[in-house]
Amino acid sequence: MKSLLSKISHSLFHHLTWKGYWEPLVQRFKPAWRDGLFRAQITSATYLNPNTLQILLSPEKKWPVHLAGQHVSLTLEINGRLTTRVFTIASGASTRALENELRLIIRIKEQGALTPHLPTLSPGQWVNISPPMGRFALREDKDILMIAGGSGITPFIAMLEDYTSKHAAKHSSNDCNEHHSSQASMKPNIHLLYYAKQGEHLLIDELSNISSKLPNFAFRLLTKANDGDVERYLPEFNSYEWMVCGPLSLYGPVSKNALANNISLESEHFTALLPTVFDSSEEEQTFLIQHDDKVLHVNNQQSLLTQLQQANVSVNYGCGMGICHQCQCVKKQGIVRDMRTGELSDNAEELIQLCVSQAITNLELQS
Known part of the structure; x- marks a missing residue:
């Protein structure tokens, strides 16, 4: 039923999901509410040193329990455009349970698309976060x-x-x-x-x-x-x-x-193991992609999801049309093209959807 409503919404109202169509109305009552993302309220944003900011967030109650070592994407609306970057959570599940807080510790990059805007965040402001992601976790059976x-x-x-x-x-x-x-x-x-x-x-x-x-x-x-x-x-x-x-x-x-x-x-x-060389031409080209611990070749004609599946790489996926977001992963570095709009990403770490992304440089991806 949800899939049918999303298809109708996409065809008639030019929104990817039925819920997405109602976002402007819902946001009148729930600031920063967005389909597919969670809301979190800023508790504080303070400097640890001149280049590093500590942000405390209070996520909504339905945000999942995370494992220490996981990361999360943070989305802000900047000049009318949603900008997303990925950061490691610098607090454990114990802090979430006791204080309902998450901590992000972020180095501010002067030329960054998102981080220069973080010091302007004020207590009470709402932002969007993803579910927790990643498998970097402590084992307790080994030194x-x-x-x-x-x-x-x-x-x-x-x-x-x-x-x-x-x-x-x-x-x-x-x-x-x-x-x-x-x-x-x-x-x-x-x-x-x-x-x-x-x-x-x-x-x-x-x-x-x-x-x-x-x-x-x-x-x-x-x-x-x-x-x-x-x-x-x-x-x-x-x-x-x-x-x-x-x-x-x-x-x-x-x-x-x-x-x-x-x-x-x-x-x-923090840095891609493979160099990236940008080339904006439409002709077919081949690039190297590192996905977790695997390195393979992909082209700039098919989606990343299609090519990873052809290479028998295990990835999550759902609708294959950019609607369900099940194929999201972290792009650590490199540039991709959105197949729906033709828009190019920048070279920084961010969350992408494999089913609607094409490589146009070498890439490093992380599940």
């Missing part, structure tokens, strides 16, 4: 090495927040002997190597507080200038599983070492 670069601390602080909420009370004790016994029994051992420029490490007080509550957690604040490259610290943790979140300059050597030593590695990184 873990976390490796963060800059704002790459965000998924780890969320994981540590939830882990602390779950375990700290069980192992707190004023007795020294009990403390050491507890330390020996707690698993996993978790160690964080956190790289940033001098004076730009984020959330240090929170890390110290977590360390005081968890005897099995330790962290080091590192700068490349003073402490050298990450490779010098990795051999100490060859028996651990590794997780890395940060720029390609950090991910690259970590990935190389993990492969050489047959170490399990989970990652989130």
Whole structure:
């Protein structure tokens, strides 16, 4: 029935869904209400340093429970146009349960399409967010090495927040002997190597507080200038599983070492592993696309969904017409064309629909 109503709406009213047709009316009573998205209200927007903003959001009650380490798309209306970017949630499910808040920690980019507008957000303002996305999550059955670069601390602080909420009370004790016994029994051992420029490490007080509550957690604040490259610290943790979140300059050597030593590695990184070269011609061209851990060739004639399916890549999909949004994924970097309008994306991270997107540069995608 919903599919039939959407087809009628598309044919008669030029809206992709029946609900979408009524958006302007509903928005009179529910600001920022949009079909296919959730509403969230700004609690605060404050600077952590001159380039980094902390935003607290209160999502509507029906927003799903998230796993620490997942990300969310944030959509703002800017000059009459909806602009969407993807950010990691920097708080755990425990904070959502206790305070109904989500935290985003975002580096402001002067030339960005969305981030320069974030400091103007005011308490009480409504924005749109997606459901939580991603599979970057903490395992509790293995010793873990976390490796963060800059704002790459965000998924780890969320994981540590939830882990602390779950375990700290069980192992707190004023007795020294009990403390050491507890330390020996707690698993996993978790160690964080956190790289940033001098004076730009984020959330240090929170890390110290977590360390005081968890005897099995330790962290080091590192700068490349003073402490050298990450490779010098990795051999100490060859028996651990590794997780890395940060720029390609950090991910690259970590990935190389993990492969050489047959170490399990989970990652989130900020820069595409493949170069992108923009070419706006209509002639058929072939590009490289990285989708999660797979690399393949695609052209600029068929949709990304069609070509991923032809390559036997497992992806979610539904209607195939851009209506149901089930084939959404995160474009980490690269430019795509919207097959319905011909509009080009920019090169930044954003949410796209595979069924109505064509590659016109090399791409990096994440489920």
